[in-house]
Amino acid sequence: MRIKKLTILILLALSVMGLVACQKDGVDNGDGRSQSARTLDEIKNSGKIKIGVFSDKKPFGYVDEYGEFQGYDIYYGNRIAKDLGVEVEYVAVEAASRAEYLVTAKVDIILANFTVTKERMEKVDFALPYMKVALGIVSPDNALITDVQQLNGKTLIISKGTTAETYFIENHPEVNLLKFDQYSEAYNALLDGRGDAFSTDNTEVHAWAIENEGFFVGVESLGNLDTIAAAVQKGNTELLDWLNNHIKTLGEENFFHQAYEATLAPVYGDATDPDSLVVEGGIVE
Amino acid sequence: MQDLGISVLFQGRNFIRLLEGLWVTVSISLISVIISLVLGILMGLIMTSKNPFITLITKVYLEFIRIMPQLVLLFLVYFGITKAFGIHLSGEVSAIIVFSLWGTAEMGDLVRGALISIPKHQYESGMAIGLTKKQIYFYIIIPQTIRRLIPLAINLVTRMIKTTSLIVLIGVVEVVKVGQQIIEASRLSVPSAAIWIYGLIFLLYFIVCYPISLLVRKPMEY
Numbered sequence: 001m002r003i004k005k006l007t008i009l010i011l012l013a014l015s016v017m018g019l020v021a022c023q024k025d026g027v028d029n030g031d032g033r034s035q036s037a038r039t040l041d042e043i044k045n046s047g048k049i050k051i052g053v054f055s056d057k058k059p060f061g062y063v064d065e066y067g068e069f070q071g072y073d074i075y076y077g078n079r080i081a082k083d084l085g086v087e088v089e090y091v092a093v094e095a096a097s098r099a100e101y102l103v104t105a106k107v108d109i110i111l112a113n114f115t116v117t118k119e120r121m122e123k124v125d126f127a128l129p130y131m132k133v134a135l136g137i138v139s140p141d142n143a144l145i146t147d148v149q150q151l152n153g154k155t156l157i158i159s160k161g162t163t164a165e166t167y168f169i170e171n172h173p174e175v176n177l178l179k180f181d182q183y184s185e186a187y188n189a190l191l192d193g194r195g196d197a198f199s200t201d202n203t204e205v206h207a208w209a210i211e212n213e214g215f216f217v218g219v220e221s222l223g224n225l226d227t228i229a230a231a232v233q234k235g236n237t238e239l240l241d242w243l244n245n246h247i248k249t250l251g252e253e254n255f256f257h258q259a260y261e262a263t264l265a266p267v268y269g270d271a272t273d274p275d276s277l278v279v280e281g282g283i284v285e
Numbered sequence: 286m287q288d289l290g291i292s293v294l295f296q297g298r299n300f301i302r303l304l305e306g307l308w309v310t311v312s313i314s315l316i317s318v319i320i321s322l323v324l325g326i327l328m329g330l331i332m333t334s335k336n337p338f339i340t341l342i343t344k345v346y347l348e349f350i351r352i353m354p355q356l357v358l359l360f361l362v363y364f365g366i367t368k369a370f371g372i373h374l375s376g377e378v379s380a381i382i383v384f385s386l387w388g389t390a391e392m393g394d395l396v397r398g399a400l401i402s403i404p405k406h407q408y409e410s411g412m413a414i415g416l417t418k419k420q421i422y423f424y425i426i427i428p429q430t431i432r433r434l435i436p437l438a439i440n441l442v443t444r445m446i447k448t449t450s451l452i453v454l455i456g457v458v459e460v461v462k463v464g465q466q467i468i469e470a471s472r473l474s475v476p477s478a479a480i481w482i483y484g485l486i487f488l489l490y491f492i493v494c495y496p497i498s499l500l501v502r503k504p505m506e507y
Contacts, residue, residue: 035371055458056469063466065297092462094454097360104367106456211473267473 037105037233040084040242048087051077052107055092059207059267060113063092073111075259076130076230080109083246099123102233109239110231117226125234127243128282129227130256135164136202137219138190138209145197146218151175157195159186164199167223190215202276203268210269220276227284244282251281290477294485299467303482306460307489313380313457314446320381321388321445322438328389329396343393350390356451358383363455376457384445391441399433400426435501443494460486 043049053073054061061073069090081088091107098114101107102124115133116126137156139145145154155176158165168175178195180186187208190198198205202220209215232239250256260274268277294300332343350358363379366372374382403426411421453462464482471478 035367055462056466058469058472062470064470065299065467067298067302091456092453092458093456097364097454100360100364101456104364104373106364106367106373207473 035105037102037236037239038108039236040238043108043239044084044086046086048089049081049084049109050089050091050107051080052091052093052098052101052110052112053077054095054112057113059263061111070263072131072259072263073113075263076256077109077111079250079255080230080243080246084242099231102231105233108232109243113228114231115226116229120231123234124231125236125240127230127232127240128247129229129279129284130247130282131228131277132225132279132284133201133203133228133277134221134225135167135199135219135223136205136217137197137199137222138205138215138217139197140193141214141216143196144216144218148172148175148219148222151197154196155194157186157189157198159183159200162200163223163226164201168199171223187212206268206272209271210267216271220273225284227279247282251283254280256280290475290481293467293471293475293478293481296471302463302467303460303485303489306458306463307493309377309457310446310449310459311493313377313452313459314384314442314449317381317384317388318442318445320385321392321441324385324389325392326396328393329400332393332397333400347390347394350387355383355387355448356454358387359451359455376452376455379455380449380452380457384449388441388445392438395434395437395441396430399430399437402433403429439498439501442497446494447490460489 038046053069053071055063055069057071059071061069061071064070074090077088077090091101093101093107093110093112095112098110098112099120102110110124113131114120114126116129120126137145137148137151145151151172152174153176155178156168157178157180158168160179160181165177165179168177178189180189183200183204186198186200189195191212197218199219199222202217202222205217206220209217230243232243256278257274257280260278264277265274294303328343331339332347334340353361359379362383363374363376366374366379407425407429408421411425416424449459450461452459458466464486468479468482
């Protein structure tokens with residue numbers, strides 16, 4: 001029995017040591033003990049800024065076939081790092097835990113297609129916007145819908161749970177809605193002619209219309225305009241002010257139109273007006 | 286169209302990236318499994334104790350871990366510890382802690398169950414033919430316990446391996462996430478990528494889990 005107890009003790013000690021050893025590695029790559037966000041100086045001195053981005057939302061934030069981060073958000077992130085004079089480290093985040101990464105200071109900035117909402121403003125501080133989204137309506141070329149009024153009494157295809165669903169129920173009850181659980185089903189329904197048009201985020205319908213000949217986005221911007229902005233930890237005014245000033249300077253050189261050309265244009269093509277998505281200098285018209 | 290789909294796997298570093306993702310999955314689950322097996326056996330022995338205080342503590346621990354979804358535990362450790370103590374654990378370490386806590390609790394209960402399932406007459410028969418306590422454990426109880434334990438433990442291990450797909454939510458990019466990144470990056474150019482990528486991921490999981498069930502056939506034979 002003695003021996004058995006001893007072996008058990010040793011095993012226990014070993015596994016605890018293993019855990020502790022791992023923990024040490026973990027602590028090192030944080031900024032020591034602090035959970036409040038890093039100041040501008042701390043970021044500059046460390047030589048690296050940590051930015052949380054999406055890794056699977058093409059063309060905004062995604063990883064290409066070589067394992068490199070790419071996209072509209074990344075284009076902006078690279079510029080932030082360049083103008084701060086630091087390296088950039090991208091952290092792949094998920095929609096559900098984006099805010100939490102800022103609250104616990106695991107990243108300095110979130111650039112993950114973060115839509116500005118009232119609820120989120122209570123948790124994080126948003127900088128000036130660099131993009132805007134609204135609803136778009138895609139329909140066949142030969143029966144193009146260019147105005148919501150044209151939909152009166154017609155069938156509109158909708159994906160369940162999207163902002164488009166709530167918008168049309170509240171504002172246009174005269175439109176018949178045909179609802180689907182998944183985007184792919186909804187698009188197939190449109191291809192089959194089961195509905196007259198399809199509505200969802202304008203970014204999404206634009207990308208789809210490019211790939212599918214015979215379809216066109218007749219209504220580019222409808223409903224409430226949502227803006228998309230960088231976010232920092234609540235109260236990190238130093239970094240926030242820097243970002244706001246930075247975005248104004250970038251506006252002077254039309255930086256986000258360049259970002260659009262480099263990342264979004266190949267997906268949305270010439271048919272899309274960049275101004276329906278891009279926000280320059282933080283000013284939304 | 287089908288040729289196009291499979292070519293996604295070999296574009297750039299895609300295939301290597303999937304294997305790297307698999308390595309993340311395997312290494313995190315392997316470390317957690319080893320810790321869980323060792324601590325779980327201990328836990329099981331402790332749980333058979335008749336001391337009401339120990340029973341209460343182990344019960345509370347087991348039920349807490351069992352009721353909490355793994356995702357909540359992951360968030361608690363990854364974000365919660367930073368909030369409460371200001372300590373930054375990496376996603377990998379948080380994942381290993383959570384999976385070890387979970388594995389230990391579940392494994393402990395399995396060991397406890399296997400131990401108490403051995404009928405009393407097995408002990409008594411051993412004593413009747415004059416075996417010492419040590420001999421009874423070594424030749425009668427432990428072999429039977431292990432035989433009862435193995436299928437259950439394997440079930441737990443494969444469950445742990447599969448549940449690692451949650452750790453992407455605390456920023457650890459493992460095989461399923463890499464797959465989703467590739468699918469999403471080629472969504473418009475190669476719409477059929479999903480079936481190829483998920484097919485490959487299925488195969489990779491199978492390659493990892495199958496040897497584990499082969500491994501246990503041996504001790505099950507006697």
